[in-house]
Amino acid sequence: MTSLLTFPKGGVHPSERKTATAGLAVETMPVPDELELILGQHIGAPCAPTVAVKDEVREGMVIGEVAKGLGVPLHAPVSGAVTALGQSAHPMRVSVPSLTIKTDHAAPTPQYQALAWEDLDRDQLRQKVHDAGIIGIGGAGFPAHVKLNPPPDNPVDTLILNGAECEPYLTADHRQMLEHSREIVEGARILLKILGINTCHIGIEANKPDAIAAMSAAVVAGAKPGENIAVRPLKVKYPQGSEKQLIQAITGRKVPAFALPSAVGAVVHNVSTTKAIYDAVALGKPLTEKIVTISGQGIKRPANLLVKVGTRVSDIVAYLGGTTPQLAKIVMGGPMMGFAVSTLDIPITKTTSSVLFLAEGEIDSTPHSPCIRCGWCLEACPLGLEPKEVGIYVEAGRPQDTGPFGVFECFECGCCAYVCPAKRPLVQFIRLGKMKAKR
Amino acid sequence: MKIKMGTDLFFGQPVRCSATIAPAKNKSVPIFVLALFCLALLPGFARAEGMISQTGFSGEREISLSFSQPLAPEVAGNPASYVVYEEADPDIRLAVSEVALAADQRSAVLTFAAPLNTLQPHVVALPALTPAGAEVETFRVSKPYLGYLLSILISALLINNFVFTKYLGLCVFFGTSKRKDTAKGMGFTFTLVIVVSAIMSWFFYQFILKPFHLNFLQIVIFIGLVSLTVQAVDTVLRKVNPALFRAFGVYLVLVIANCIIIAVPLILADNEYNFFETFMLSLGAGGGFLLALYLMSSVRERMELANIPPAFKGIPIAFIVAGQFALAFLGFSGLNLF
Amino acid sequence: MKLWQVSVSPHVRSPESVAKIMWTVVACLLPPLVMSVFIFGIQTLIIAAVSVASCVLMEAISQKSLGRPVTIKDGSAVITGLLLAFVIPPGVPWLLPALGAVMAIYIGKHLLGGIGFNIFNPALLARAFLVATFPVAMTSAWLPPLADTAIFAYLGSAADAVSTATPLAVLKEQGMAAMVEQFGPLPNLYTNFLLGFRPGSIGETSGLLIILGGLFLIYRGYISWHIPVSLLGTIALLTWIFGGETLMSGDPLLAILSGGALLGAFFMATDYVTSPTGRTAQLIFGAGIGALTVLIRLKGGYPEGICYAILLMNPLSTVLDNWFKPKRFAPPLGGAK
Amino acid sequence: MKDIFTIVFRLTVACLLAGLVMGATFIFTDQAKKHNEHAREQKAMLGLLGYSANKPPPAGLTMHALYRYIVSEGREVSMGYLLPTKDRAFVFVAIALDGTFRNATPVALDPAKAGEEGEREKALAAALGPGKELRYAEQTLVVTEDGVRRAYLLSGRFPGFKTFISMLIALEPDFTIRGLEVMEHEEDPGLGAEITQDYFKKQFSGKPFARLKELAVVKTPLPAEYQQALEAEKRGGLDPAAAAAIMDQYRDHDIYALTGATISSRAVTNGVKAMVGKFTYRLAILDRVLAEEQIAAPF
Amino acid sequence: MATDKSNFQLVVNGILNENPIFRLVLSMCPAVGISTTVMNGFMLGIAVLFVQVFSSCTIALFQNKIHPRIRIPTYTLTIATWVTVIDLVLAAYLPEAYAKMGIFVKLIVAFAIITMRLEMFASKESVTASFWDGIGMGLGFMFGMMALGFVRELLGLGTILGYDVLGFKPLLFFVLPFAGFFCVGLMMAFFNYLESVYKRAKQRV
Incomplete structure (x- = not known):
């Protein structure tokens, strides 16, 4: 293999821990009796419900709509009856409006037919992406159609599909690429058409050789003249999957601070999002289900599950045979950037890529000690920020003075806190800095 | 410092100073300093002329000579043909034990029986090569004057740093070393004022106090000159470069409360320094103060973030740190550069 | 209902910890100590033990009295104790390091805010303090290396032992010829010095073991090569240029092997707290120490200058870090924020 | 405008007042200062000769100051000695560099004012006439008791480890060192500053001139009994006879270097050697000239 | 405007509340430089007392x-005049003590404490009050210097006022010039600590 691409500065190599689920085929979880749908799943204003309590809904029906601003509609993942419109716990925010549906197991499952999407023009395609409720399901939750409409003064010339999946434990994208490589490549072609360009790179970390092989095969199989789609093996390094790092690794361009990728002519989409876009455009299927990696030593049976959006974690636990006694922490998302949750009564959202049940031995709960200025965080930071100084200032009670150390550029990848030998909660310090400091 | 910052020390007018201190963009100060420095270098290029073109100590027991033309080995290679003595003791000849003449006969190294006192200028003469009846030419051997000047500068800057090894100027030092900007401003202002006032003091001392035996007026005259310089710099700066004045004007009033500024003229009067030596001493004193301030301020900015025991907060800990600096500066003691 | 533990990301941590780093450094410092027992006798072990014990005790006392958590288990006081023992002559009274510990741990470290906030390297600060306070013992209690394995030779009578001079002192006061006369002809000299058979401070003589320990730390990623390389490189270069009778005739290898340069380069100057974190800053920091070391060695009042050179550069580490900030990924569009 | 005048007027008055106060103090203190300085010097010198308040010097003891000048006349350089004569007058003896006598000029100088450099210069300038440049070099004291030479007191300075060390040396008439005193130095405390200690200074006492010429510094530690003897006077513990016996034992030994301060020790030894060497050389010439020219010196 | 404090209070104020060394942190140079013995502290204290009282x-x-x-x-002229006077007097009558104090006697002219007292007190108050205030400030400075000298002389030389008290020299460190920094810092902290203890005790009562 030729030299692998990567970003030059910073990054860490956490132990991968993907073996537990990497080899497991995606398993469809039976639809639970009740689903809890959070209305604000994407970045932007939350949806307003278009149904009322006791309304009957059918699978695929729009149940929430964003009236104004950034956002996408929400669809019913199952057929059934709306039982409640209330508040529910959310992994990231304290509580958010939600909607509960009681599943009607007897209702028929809708069948989706392949459509000839090549005939549609760019705006129609983009509208379809919006209508299907597609957002960046890698974790960011940014509405996909917005990314596909770059500002006219920043012409886009490159599409990048993000198959890096650099977080430990996570294998959802890996399985997606193995099992749906054809659809992903087709989705890439849809995206190219919408953007009006012909270059697409698919970045995959080198620890997934089978996925690289499968994707390469699919690219060759689906090759069309005039289109330039290529698989790019990447070096294994966290946070390779971060937008800015991925763009730099593949194209060498640097996205300026506080700017979008389109500033350097690139658009990045996650492979799973691409698959969802394919489903939306080619099959007319809205985004209502999600592959989620369930892993960690705290769960009896790790798995890659295809679940309906709105499935509660407690239902998943029950399906997988319960938790083990060593369970210490439950994390939604990857272990580097995910959120620890205090309860199992939390629903899966469109952006949930995994639920990790971490045992005592997998996490490190050593209390933190004073900074010894080893500078490892400076080495690890992919953005060249100074987490150590932020930490020292925050601890000294001066979070308002942390601006010059770059707290606002930080995307909280957690590299600094990962390497810190003093176990300092640097991400927490940086968040405090973001709150108190002025730009 | 408890002297009210904000009022002019001399004429009671309020000083218009802004709270934020803009970095001085003006380059005129360094250029002025550089020019004076070049002026000071000039005497260093003077060389002996005549039969011997260059002289110098090459070791504890050696003097090296370069001749302006090749000399006969039987004379130039003979230890007896050289007459060498310390300038202060012309009657006592130093015994030359060996002469190593270079192959081209244009240079020689004299080795002496006893170690030389290289701090004293020596005199070399070659009477054997002087035609009968003519005056014997003598040649001075001394450490280069430029080196001496530089050693005064380095000494005041590092080895005998006024703050860390002479313990002077401490009130202002602790008062203005909290912030790096303040430290820089104070340091530069101080350096400027001390150079000007020391040179003025030197003129006063050499041409008025000493000839008229008015040494007991030293203190009054020197402090008066310092006040005058401060006032003059204040006025000139206000007119010529208001931006620079806004940056450094605040510190002018503090300069006079710094004992280094009065210590330097006293020292140069005691040691009978000449003009260049005076300049070097004052530059070194100012630079040393700036250096000490800058180091201390950067350390104190870092210490502000530390969890310091309450009884030590503020000035006490600054003293402890200054003591640690003084320990580190002991490393320069005994340094003898030239 | 059971609530699970919540904390901010990341939830996995690297296996490194402060204690692990510190104890690794301690482990790297042990071989030179063992070697010095063979070279100078068992009393070096006693000095080291007193030094470590008093540093650890002082750490506990200071932390207790200042109401901070007692962290003697993390090994940082042990390192300070070992390094303090390493930089004092082997023939000093055993009580000296105990006094040094007060300066190093209490005044040098805990008064300034505890670990992470000391400005000067505590061990070296203590050494400078001891040199000033006990000038005779600290500058003349050198012992000649033992010829055989009589490691109990000086025990109990260290003060009466034949005092000798360190190679650097001989070189400074008497010149190269005396050096060869006293320590043997050149190629032998290098080998002896590399192995540690020469008078010197307790831990600085066994160059080979120090280099090995330092390389191990670099291999483990605990220290970076920048400071040692630029420090030793500068010493070698400047000694080569200015160290001889004429320009460009000094002996760089001898300069590195005959003093505390190696110990300083690998274990003192690389102290996290008192050295800069940026790579460029580290290179300049190392070069500054090297230059000051050569300056003090050749022109200063002491035969060895690395201790003071490091102390003089320590306060500059913050300044250097400020001057050479890490390069940001990309500046915001339109220049200023 | 009126303001300015008031300011100037008051400032002038203030300056005048201040000048008055300072001038008065100066005049008042100047005499006392000179007197005290002289007394201090005298005390140090007498102390070196072994006299103190308890042991006053004998009545016949006198100190004769000998001032050396370097005279240059054009390119000609010679040595000049200003010395008192038996009839309480002064004479200036010029001697060429090679030791031949040039001339002797009587100098009119008030003996009470001879200690002041300015006064001497004035008197010399008047006596020698124009065209001669004088540079003052040093002062040496010849101590006599009833006209017999008892001792010489030399003062001088030489480079130490850090800056200059200035020293006062007392010599027997046969140039054996009687004792020495460090007047000023800036050596390191605890190291080079130990040169002021008895156990170092007294090592020089009793060294004959012939031995002094060859005197070296050794780095072996100072033997304990020798140290005890050297410090006997200050600390006691050893009776004077026993101390003297031990001192005799080490009379011919080299100087033991101060621990950790070899450079300072060597600097002092070399400095003392140079000072005594130069003095003996010059005194021999001067004595010869005085005898040849029959100049009546009181010593 | 007249001060409402009695003469005694003025003196005590200078020694305790506004001690020039430990509370106002002024005139630190001699406190670091020459406070090695009680005698040195006393001598310079006398000089400062004289200058302060006469200037006031x-x-x-x-x-x-x-x-x-x-x-x-x-003010500067006044201070400089009195400094010159004391300088000349000391040089004439106490040459040995004067030699030890070196340049510091002359440097009294740049002591901020004296100018500050003139500006804040003497220029507004009566001669008597100024006299007592000057005495207080001078004594405060002298006691500060002597306290420092006491600690340093005892710990460094084992003597007090030249008399051998301990019989041995505990730690040369304390009489080394740079140790002044540490001594001043530690003593200031000690006084701060005493004050906090005193305040806490007062609150409790």
């Missing part, structure tokens, strides 16, 4: 005659 009295005496715009130059 002079200014208080002439306070109506001093033009406000040349206030500071007049």
Whole structure:
């Protein structure tokens, strides 16, 4: 293999821990009796419900709509009856409006037919992406159609599909690429058409050789003249999957601070999002289900599950045979950037890529000690920020003075806190800095 | 410092100073300093002329000579043909034990029986090569004057740093070393004022106090000159470069409360320094103060973030740190550069 | 209902910890100590033990009295104790390091805010303090290396032992010829010095073991090569240029092997707290120490200058870090924020 | 405008007042200062000769100051000695560099004012006439008791480890060192500053001139009994006879270097050697000239 | 305007509340440089006391005659005059003590404490009050210097006022010049600590 691409500065190599689920085929979880749908799943204003309590809904029906601003509609993942419109716990925010549906197991499952999407023009395609409720399901939750409409003064010339999946434990994208490589490549072609360009790179970390092989095969199989789609093996390094790092690794361009990728002519989409876009455009299927990696030593049976959006974690636990006694922490998302949750009564959202049940031995709960200025965080930071100084200032009670150390550029990848030998909660310090400091 | 910052020390007018201190963009100060420095270098290029073109100590027991033309080995290679003595003791000849003449006969190294006192200028003469009846030419051997000047500068800057090894100027030092900007401003202002006032003091001392035996007026005259310089710099700066004045004007009033500024003229009067030596001493004193301030301020900015025991907060800990600096500066003691 | 533990990301941590780093450094410092027992006798072990014990005790006392958590288990006081023992002559009274510990741990470290906030390297600060306070013992209690394995030779009578001079002192006061006369002809000299058979401070003589320990730390990623390389490189270069009778005739290898340069380069100057974190800053920091070391060695009042050179550069580490900030990924569009 | 005048007027008055106060103090203190300085010097010198308040010097003891000048006349350089004569007058003896006598000029100088450099210069300038440049070099004291030479007191300075060390040396008439005193130095405390200690200074006492010429510094530690003897006077513990016996034992030994301060020790030894060497050389010439020219010196 | 404090209070104020060394942190140079023995502290204390008292009295005496715009130059001139006087007197009558104090006697002229007292007190108060204030400040400085000298002499040389008290020299460190920094810092902290203890005790009562 030729030299692998990567970003030059910073990054860490956490132990991968993907073996537990990497080899497991995606398993469809039976639809639970009740689903809890959070209305604000994407970045932007939350949806307003278009149904009322006791309304009957059918699978695929729009149940929430964003009236104004950034956002996408929400669809019913199952057929059934709306039982409640209330508040529910959310992994990231304290509580958010939600909607509960009681599943009607007897209702028929809708069948989706392949459509000839090549005939549609760019705006129609983009509208379809919006209508299907597609957002960046890698974790960011940014509405996909917005990314596909770059500002006219920043012409886009490159599409990048993000198959890096650099977080430990996570294998959802890996399985997606193995099992749906054809659809992903087709989705890439849809995206190219919408953007009006012909270059697409698919970045995959080198620890997934089978996925690289499968994707390469699919690219060759689906090759069309005039289109330039290529698989790019990447070096294994966290946070390779971060937008800015991925763009730099593949194209060498640097996205300026506080700017979008389109500033350097690139658009990045996650492979799973691409698959969802394919489903939306080619099959007319809205985004209502999600592959989620369930892993960690705290769960009896790790798995890659295809679940309906709105499935509660407690239902998943029950399906997988319960938790083990060593369970210490439950994390939604990857272990580097995910959120620890205090309860199992939390629903899966469109952006949930995994639920990790971490045992005592997998996490490190050593209390933190004073900074010894080893500078490892400076080495690890992919953005060249100074987490150590932020930490020292925050601890000294001066979070308002942390601006010059770059707290606002930080995307909280957690590299600094990962390497810190003093176990300092640097991400927490940086968040405090973001709150108190002025730009 | 408890002297009210904000009022002019001399004429009671309020000083218009802004709270934020803009970095001085003006380059005129360094250029002025550089020019004076070049002026000071000039005497260093003077060389002996005549039969011997260059002289110098090459070791504890050696003097090296370069001749302006090749000399006969039987004379130039003979230890007896050289007459060498310390300038202060012309009657006592130093015994030359060996002469190593270079192959081209244009240079020689004299080795002496006893170690030389290289701090004293020596005199070399070659009477054997002087035609009968003519005056014997003598040649001075001394450490280069430029080196001496530089050693005064380095000494005041590092080895005998006024703050860390002479313990002077401490009130202002602790008062203005909290912030790096303040430290820089104070340091530069101080350096400027001390150079000007020391040179003025030197003129006063050499041409008025000493000839008229008015040494007991030293203190009054020197402090008066310092006040005058401060006032003059204040006025000139206000007119010529208001931006620079806004940056450094605040510190002018503090300069006079710094004992280094009065210590330097006293020292140069005691040691009978000449003009260049005076300049070097004052530059070194100012630079040393700036250096000490800058180091201390950067350390104190870092210490502000530390969890310091309450009884030590503020000035006490600054003293402890200054003591640690003084320990580190002991490393320069005994340094003898030239 | 059971609530699970919540904390901010990341939830996995690297296996490194402060204690692990510190104890690794301690482990790297042990071989030179063992070697010095063979070279100078068992009393070096006693000095080291007193030094470590008093540093650890002082750490506990200071932390207790200042109401901070007692962290003697993390090994940082042990390192300070070992390094303090390493930089004092082997023939000093055993009580000296105990006094040094007060300066190093209490005044040098805990008064300034505890670990992470000391400005000067505590061990070296203590050494400078001891040199000033006990000038005779600290500058003349050198012992000649033992010829055989009589490691109990000086025990109990260290003060009466034949005092000798360190190679650097001989070189400074008497010149190269005396050096060869006293320590043997050149190629032998290098080998002896590399192995540690020469008078010197307790831990600085066994160059080979120090280099090995330092390389191990670099291999483990605990220290970076920048400071040692630029420090030793500068010493070698400047000694080569200015160290001889004429320009460009000094002996760089001898300069590195005959003093505390190696110990300083690998274990003192690389102290996290008192050295800069940026790579460029580290290179300049190392070069500054090297230059000051050569300056003090050749022109200063002491035969060895690395201790003071490091102390003089320590306060500059913050300044250097400020001057050479890490390069940001990309500046915001339109220049200023 | 009126303001300015008031300011100037008051400032002038203030300056005048201040000048008055300072001038008065100066005049008042100047005499006392000179007197005290002289007394201090005298005390140090007498102390070196072994006299103190308890042991006053004998009545016949006198100190004769000998001032050396370097005279240059054009390119000609010679040595000049200003010395008192038996009839309480002064004479200036010029001697060429090679030791031949040039001339002797009587100098009119008030003996009470001879200690002041300015006064001497004035008197010399008047006596020698124009065209001669004088540079003052040093002062040496010849101590006599009833006209017999008892001792010489030399003062001088030489480079130490850090800056200059200035020293006062007392010599027997046969140039054996009687004792020495460090007047000023800036050596390191605890190291080079130990040169002021008895156990170092007294090592020089009793060294004959012939031995002094060859005197070296050794780095072996100072033997304990020798140290005890050297410090006997200050600390006691050893009776004077026993101390003297031990001192005799080490009379011919080299100087033991101060621990950790070899450079300072060597600097002092070399400095003392140079000072005594130069003095003996010059005194021999001067004595010869005085005898040849029959100049009546009181010593 | 007249102060409401009695003469005694003025003196105590200078020694305790506004001690020039430990509380106002002024005139630190001699406190670091030459506070190695009690005697040194005493001698310089006397000099400062003299200058302070005479300057205060002079200014208080002439306070109506001093033009406000040349206030500071007049102060400087006054101080410089009295410093010259004490300098000459010390040099003449106590040459040995004078030699030990070196340049510091002359540097009294740049002591901020004296100018500050003139500006804040003597230029507004009566001669008597200024006299006592000057005494207080001078004594405060002297006691500060002597306290430092006491600690340093005892711990460094084992002596007090030259008399051998301990019989041995505990730690040369304390009489080394740079140790002044540590001694001043530690003693200041000690006084701060005492004050906090005192305040806490007072609150409890």
